[in-house]
Amino acid sequence: MKHLVLTAVAAASLIHPASAEEPASIPSPGEIVAAAPASDWVAIAPSDLLVMDLVADAGGEARRVVIQLMPAPFSQGWIGNIRKLAAAHWWDGTSINRVQDNYVAQWGDATEKKALPAGLAVVPESGYAISDPASGRVTVGGKPAIRLSKDEANRRSKRFEQTGKGDIFGGRSMADAYAPEVMFESGWPIAYSGSQVPDSRWPVHCYGAVGVGRNMSPDTGSGAELYAVIGHAPRHLDRNIALVGRVISGIEHLSSLPRGTGALGFYEDAAERVAITAIRVATELPAADQPRFEYLSTDSDSFDRYADARQNRRDPFFIKPAGGADICNIPVPVRPIQAK
Template structure:
């Protein structure tokens, strides 16, 4: 395994602690991510893997899966990239050419809170909502019986025009500081779980030009896009992430909130931004023969 991967996994392990929280929650600490919900982007800078959130944006995820299987994203590029904000890929409108026109999507900005979901409260009240927490691994906000995905770094949404129901096919990955102003204004449909370092290498546009990179030759290209379930076994990454319903994850939140380590001279006020504690992801260990 590459050194940077080992360091990243070690960092995640130390950050969240090895001791289990004193909790009644018995959820397994690590959960294998389903290959049918993993979107692999093979770019000219490396591989990025997106976990699609079909439980929250089912129509959008179905559209992305259909387009992926049809080869729509093969050969497209990151044509709008703004440092510290967004990396958008797909086909600019003026370059559609012979590609079939698609019907715009009905927005999936939010949905009713479901009492049966595994939800872990993080902050109440939140700066921009009544409360925030984690639902099945995703950072969410809740208010007045509605829930939505929070635009933390790595979250993916469907690009659109000014009108709400105008998203078609292009996807945008959040980078840098969390653009919370997009919460409940964009249809978020997943998050990057692998290859964040690849995003650091994609070519940027000029912020004064809206981040748009004028010519295809200057852009970072997605050579192929595939669902993990359509890849050969030896090309699948056995990714797993820490369950946000586990006592280990809850312990990690408690440690970040209280800052009990001797390093911290200022202990804070106990508040915690839901975008700060990223959910650890690692390659699953091979079973012992």
């Protein structure tokens, strides 16, 4: 149907030439991203990429999942453990053990008997969020972040409904159902406590987010057991489990797996598990095999326009703009870096 709509639009343009009075075409979010200048993109260091290779699929096709690790100051205790586990090749020969529909795909040692490398940190629950200085001013790119109260966000939404003019929130801060405020920081969706005490911020569970499996509190997990979100954003997990990264390539190799029939989506038969051949930090791979990606800077004007377009769809297909969006519905654009 989409192709039929596009064909009809193209045909109409041949019959009715554009006139000077016709409004300029309003770009879609994807068109805004495609037009973003090279200066608005930030390269991801290979040292921040975790590469997971699964056993080939039934057709013999390779299956690679690339995970971008969370930047400082978030979750660094767990990420330090993950780097040690990858350096020790600990995940080689482990498997994806759980695939729960509309929730997560989880991997690690199904036997729970494999010895962990020495020197892994035990991270306290306080590591789920980062406390800010006493001033309470969160900064993004060295500049104070814009903060919108829920009342202000509602006011702006009503203004859009009445006037058709939206407000770009600048990729900095917006209202949220699970936190006083949310914003983007260094390319990541982050929740913020706002005027609440203690003043703190934390990463949020969006589609593709990678977190650390754990047992009951006070256990926080070592990082040996990981999961990726493959369904609707489970934001109730925020500040209850450590988030350590996000899948930026190959999520289809996780989301398309058969669902486990056991409790919580665990595979009941060992034969159902998907073997992991290797997990490495990208810098350990040969240079020619190292994946290279970049993300659209959330401090850029291009991201501001993209985020506004995601909240207020004005391109021709849409009839009524929503006037807002959940932060997880504004995914930060990531793309491969083309070889020169």
